[in-house]
Amino acid sequence: HRYETSLNYQKEILEKEKEAKGDEPFNYIMMTLFKLEDPGVVILPTYRLVKGLDKLSAEGFKNLLLPYFEISEVDWPDTSDKSKLEEVQNKILNGNHAFAAYVSQFTRFFIFNLKSENLL
Incomplete structure (x- = not known):
């Protein structure tokens, strides 16, 4: 791109x-x-920071993306609990075209799995 x-x-x-x-x-x-x-190639995830969601509710956020994704959630109120990161990573790795977004105002991860390849 x-x-x-x-x-x-x-x-x-x-x-x-x-x-x-x-x-x-x-x-x-x-x-x-x-x-x-090449075995020496490591492709790291790209991190993006999205701002301006302060007026959006958790349900509103999900409803915007529901037409395109199956959405699951992982609560993460204690960011020192790193086991939640493994849980999120496993959910992403088990999905096709999946990604996660941590929304700090809701203290949770949203895991998005694309509903259909036709949406790509």
Whole structure:
């Protein structure tokens, strides 16, 4: 998706810079290609921080995503209890196209499992 983003950025700039010569930095992107099957490759999860959910209830949050995901929850009121992280990880690993989101205002994880491959 980063390549697509860079193409969109390039297009946006080209619409503004009508006199572009072709050697401007926005015309290039650094990429690294490697074989995913390489035993030395480790792909780590990408962390995202979402803000602005303070006016949303737990039920409202779930209802927004219910058309697309089966949703389960794991309460985590004591963040020093690391066993809950293992529980969440196991639920993700057992699901197809699954991810978890910890919502601090609700002190719980929501685990989302995609309902259908057709939604991708």
